[in-house]
Amino acid sequence: MELSSFNPNFESKVAQGTALPQEWLNALRSGSKQALAKAITLTESTKEDDRQLARTLVQHCERTGSSLRIGITGVPGVGKSTFIDQLGTFLIQQKNKKVAVLAVDPSSGRSGGSILGDKTRMAQLVLNDAAYIRPIPSRKELGGVASGLSEAIVLSEEAGFDVVFIETVGVGQSETDVTELVDVIVFLLLPNSGDDLQGIKRGIMEEVHIVAVNKSEGDQLMAAKKTKMLLDAVLQIMPGPIEVELREVLLCSAETGQGIAELWTAVEQLQQRLNDSSCLQENRKQQKVKRFHRLLNQMLQDSFFQNPTIAEHLVQVADDVACGKIDAYQAALNMFQQKK
Ligand SMILES: Nc1nc2c(ncn2[C@@H]2O[C@H](COP(=O)(O)OP(=O)(O)OP(=O)(O)O)[C@@H](O)[C@H]2O)c(=O)[nH]1
Numbered sequence: 001m002e003l004s005s006f007n008p009n010f011e012s013k014v015a016q017g018t019a020l021p022q023e024w025l026n027a028l029r030s031g032s033k034q035a036l037a038k039a040i041t042l043t044e045s046t047k048e049d050d051r052q053l054a055r056t057l058v059q060h061c062e063r064t065g066s067s068l069r070i071g072i073t074g075v076p077g078v079g080k081s082t083f084i085d086q087l088g089t090f091l092i093q094q095k096n097k098k099v100a101v102l103a104v105d106p107s108s109g110r111s112g113g114s115i116l117g118d119k120t121r122m123a124q125l126v127l128n129d130a131a132y133i134r135p136i137p138s139r140k141e142l143g144g145v146a147s148g149l150s151e152a153i154v155l156s157e158e159a160g161f162d163v164v165f166i167e168t169v170g171v172g173q174s175e176t177d178v179t180e181l182v183d184v185i186v187f188l189l190l191p192n193s194g195d196d197l198q199g200i201k202r203g204i205m206e207e208v209h210i211v212a213v214n215k216s217e218g219d220q221l222m223a224a225k226k227t228k229m230l231l232d233a234v235l236q237i238m239p240g241p242i243e244v245e246l247r248e249v250l251l252c253s254a255e256t257g258q259g260i261a262e263l264w265t266a267v268e269q270l271q272q273r274l275n276d277s278s279c280l281q282e283n284r285k286q287q288k289v290k291r292f293h294r295l296l297n298q299m300l301q302d303s304f305f306q307n308p309t310i311a312e313h314l315v316q317v318a319d320d321v322a323c324g325k326i327d328a329y330q331a332a333l334n335m336f337q338q339k340k
């Protein structure tokens, strides 16, 4: 699996900001990881010119949708990064795949931090030519983490990565956003989580395709088996995504690699079913429509709050609402109509 090297001519053009979109696309299509890294950086730039170029690239990508997009979720410390490291390495070595990992980075704004953490947890992949690992900031602006991820997925596909993993932070909005970007969601649990199954968010379970108890090795194995039994029962009454039949709970150990090949078999079987029933394509269509609505919402909000008249009066009106001078509904309506 040869990966092209970064063309020095292109590199200097990128540095000077003179590389043309076609040159960017050629570099991506040659499989250059450096070009991919720089293209993703463009999507994160605060400069409008960079973002415009990034959007042009994304719009002209020709391999969009060519990868299997897999979300890995679960509480902090359950072993998501270690699991991706094992499964990714298995896919490269046994299935001749190229693997991209986009890790949602909750420490955006801070440098270092979990970026380093994730890379050290993916010690095998980080050294592998056929893998690319990239933290994606969980930003609030620019359409949130979903926008950044969605562009990074498309660019990774253009660079020839045929499996894209998305590691979530396991909590909050970014987890929900991720469900709108991936084809398959794998949910990892700890061996002793049987007792607090109540605590597992119903919302996310309804989106999950494959459930696995990680760290199922050594003296944890008994607890893992018990959790599996409980989960098997729970999942019978908790509906999953419409296209999935009964979800079986798998046992694995990201550390020893046990159960990883079996888990991939389950993913392949699922992928086959999703393809045969056109669910995969249908799901992606719906995801695009959701994204369109979300972006439109965001743009409407931004244009409203950036309006100078609104900005000028907002604090005063909020004060008036607080001390009962005006009712909240009427105040909102007044402001809204003033905008128009
Ligand atoms: N015993 C055992 N330890 C594991 C296994 N998988 C991961 N670990 C360990 O669990 C700890 C957390 O693993 P990570 O892969 O960083 O977990 P994570 O879910 O990515 O964590 P966050 O990114 O912080 O949410 C590390 O010390 C791993 O070495 C496993 O299968 N068995």
Ligand SMILES: [Mg+2]
Binding pocket: 080, 081, 082, 118, 121, 167
């Ligand atoms: Mg991690």
